[in-house]
Amino acid sequence: MKRMFLGIFLSLVGAALPVEASFEKAMEDYTAGNFTEAYRSFDALAAIGDYSAAFNIGVMYYRGQHVEHDPVEAWAWMQLAASQSGVESLSQTAQKVLANLNQQQQNEASARLETLLQSYSQEVLAEALAPVPMSDEECDVDRISIAKKQPRYPTKELRRGNFGRVVVEYSVMPTGHVRDVSVVQSNSDDFSRAAADSALYYRYEPLPQREPTTGVKTLISFSMEGGIANRDELVAELDEWREKAEAGDGVAQYVYAYRxxxxxxxxxxxxxxxxxxxxxxQWYMESAKNGIPQAQYQMGRNMIAGRGCEADVETGMKWISAAAVSGLPEAQQYLASNARGMPEEQRRVHALRWLKNAAAGGHYLSGLLLAWELVSGPDAASAEDLALAERLVDADPERYFDEVRILETQAAVAAAQENFRKAQRLQKKAVKIADRLGWDLRDANHRQAAYLRGEKWSGPYYFDIELEPDSVQVAAE
Incomplete structure (x- = not known):
C-alpha cells in the first residue's frame, strides 16, 4: 500500500480505496508539496464521490496544508470518508483524531459531519450526479445543418479500393459556420485531410447567441458504393462493444457510448x-463511475448542453473538473475556455493554469489558446512568455485544421514582438482564407486594423460574434 506518513499516526490514504488516474495525479501534487493544486484536485474528486479524496481533505485540515489547521473540520471529512466507504483503517484514524477533541469540539465536529453528509453521502451523490434523462425529441439541442460539402475521395485510397471512416469535431459559430476542426478518429491521413477540408465548408442554422457551440461531432464515411460502407459491420461492432460494456468493462462502456x-x-x-x-x-455514466476520465468529460459535456437529459451546468462541471484533474487535456482546455463569468484578471489566471497543463500534455489547440493568452493580456508579455508563445505557434498542427486560427495566433505573437509587418502579412493571409470559406469574421478585420496602427491585440479571440441581421462579411483585402 502506498502511504505517506504525516506525524505519528496520521497518514494520507493511498490505495485503501480504488485508486483511479485522477487520484494518482492528485497524490503526485501532494507528494511534491504542491498543496494548493492537491487540495483543488481532492476537492474536485470528492464532489463525484471519491472518498479517498475526501479523507485526504481531512488530512490537509489536520496538518494545516493549504488550509488553516482545523481538527474539527479534519475529523468531519475523515469520518465522512470512513462512514461512506466502510474502510476500517479510515475509521480507526478518524477515531484517533476525535479522541483528541474536547466535548465542545466533538459536538461541532458531529454537526459538521451531518452537513457534509447532506452533500457527499452515497445516496445524495447517486441522485445528484446522474443525468435526468430526456428523449432527443424533448431536449432537441443539436444544431441543424443546412449545407454540407461532399468530401473529395482521396485518389490514393480510391485506387486501393479502401473505405474511409473519419470522426471530426468542431465548433459552430452563432452565424452558422464551422471553426476549430479537428480529426479525432481516422483510418488514414489522406481521409483525415479530405474530411477536414469538407467540414470547413459546413453551414448550420444561425442562432442569436454570443458563444460558439463547441464539441459537435460528425462521422464522415468514404464509400465507393455511396451511402455508408459496411453498415452491417458497424452494427456488429457496436454489438461487440455493448457486450463488453454490459460485462462491466469501464473502457468498453465509454467506447460504446462514444460510438x-x-x-x-x-x-x-x-x-x-x-x-x-x-x-x-447511461453508458457514459457507468464508465464515469468506473473512473474513466474520457467518460467523465463526455458526461459533463452532455449534461451542460442538455443532450439526452435536463441541462445541468453545475453537475456537468463537476464531472469535467474530475476529468481535468486526471490530466485529460480536452477537459483542461474546456475549463480554461469556459470561465467567462469570472473577472478578467481571475479568468486569465484560471485559463493559464489549465492551458499550461493541457499544452504540456501535447494538446495542440490548448497550445494555440495558451499562446493567445500569453500575448493578448493588457500588459506587455515577458520575454519568457513570448518565447513560449512562439514555440507553441510553431508546433506541428497534427490533426487540427483551422488554419485561420493558427495564422491569427501567429500574427498576434508577431505583433506582441512588435514585428507588425509580419503580423499584417499573417493576418492578411488569414483573412483571405476566411473569405474563401465564406466566414463571418469581423474580429479578423478588427485585428488587422490594430496591426496597421502598430498596436498589439489585447482581449479574447472571439469578441464580436453575436449574430446580427446584416452580418458583416470579412474582406479579402
Missing part, C-alpha cells in the same frame, strides 16, 4: 439501432 453519439450522423442508415443521447448517457 453511439458519433453514429448519429448515420441515423437514416441505422434506424434499427438506438442512437438516442439518453442511451449513450
Amino acid at each position: 453511439l453519439n458519433v453514429f448519429r450522423s448515420f441515423k437514416k442508415y441505422m434506424d434499427d439501432v438506438d442512437l438516442e443521447y439518453q442511451t449513450a448517457n
Whole structure:
C-alpha cells in the first residue's frame, strides 16, 4: 500500500480505496508539496464521490496544508470518508483524531459531519450526479445543418479500393459556420485531410447567441458504393462493444457510448439501432463511475448542453473538473475556455493554469489558446512568455485544421514582438482564407486594423460574434 506518513499516526490514504488516474495525479501534487493544486484536485474528486479524496481533505485540515489547521473540520471529512466507504483503517484514524477533541469540539465536529453528509453521502451523490434523462425529441439541442460539402475521395485510397471512416469535431459559430476542426478518429491521413477540408465548408442554422457551440461531432464515411460502407459491420461492432460494456468493462462502456453519439450522423442508415443521447448517457455514466476520465468529460459535456437529459451546468462541471484533474487535456482546455463569468484578471489566471497543463500534455489547440493568452493580456508579455508563445505557434498542427486560427495566433505573437509587418502579412493571409470559406469574421478585420496602427491585440479571440441581421462579411483585402 502506498502511504505517506504525516506525524505519528496520521497518514494520507493511498490505495485503501480504488485508486483511479485522477487520484494518482492528485497524490503526485501532494507528494511534491504542491498543496494548493492537491487540495483543488481532492476537492474536485470528492464532489463525484471519491472518498479517498475526501479523507485526504481531512488530512490537509489536520496538518494545516493549504488550509488553516482545523481538527474539527479534519475529523468531519475523515469520518465522512470512513462512514461512506466502510474502510476500517479510515475509521480507526478518524477515531484517533476525535479522541483528541474536547466535548465542545466533538459536538461541532458531529454537526459538521451531518452537513457534509447532506452533500457527499452515497445516496445524495447517486441522485445528484446522474443525468435526468430526456428523449432527443424533448431536449432537441443539436444544431441543424443546412449545407454540407461532399468530401473529395482521396485518389490514393480510391485506387486501393479502401473505405474511409473519419470522426471530426468542431465548433459552430452563432452565424452558422464551422471553426476549430479537428480529426479525432481516422483510418488514414489522406481521409483525415479530405474530411477536414469538407467540414470547413459546413453551414448550420444561425442562432442569436454570443458563444460558439463547441464539441459537435460528425462521422464522415468514404464509400465507393455511396451511402455508408459496411453498415452491417458497424452494427456488429457496436454489438461487440455493448457486450463488453454490459460485462462491466469501464473502457468498453465509454467506447460504446462514444460510438453511439458519433453514429448519429448515420441515423437514416441505422434506424434499427438506438442512437438516442439518453442511451449513450447511461453508458457514459457507468464508465464515469468506473473512473474513466474520457467518460467523465463526455458526461459533463452532455449534461451542460442538455443532450439526452435536463441541462445541468453545475453537475456537468463537476464531472469535467474530475476529468481535468486526471490530466485529460480536452477537459483542461474546456475549463480554461469556459470561465467567462469570472473577472478578467481571475479568468486569465484560471485559463493559464489549465492551458499550461493541457499544452504540456501535447494538446495542440490548448497550445494555440495558451499562446493567445500569453500575448493578448493588457500588459506587455515577458520575454519568457513570448518565447513560449512562439514555440507553441510553431508546433506541428497534427490533426487540427483551422488554419485561420493558427495564422491569427501567429500574427498576434508577431505583433506582441512588435514585428507588425509580419503580423499584417499573417493576418492578411488569414483573412483571405476566411473569405474563401465564406466566414463571418469581423474580429479578423478588427485585428488587422490594430496591426496597421502598430498596436498589439489585447482581449479574447472571439469578441464580436453575436449574430446580427446584416452580418458583416470579412474582406479579402
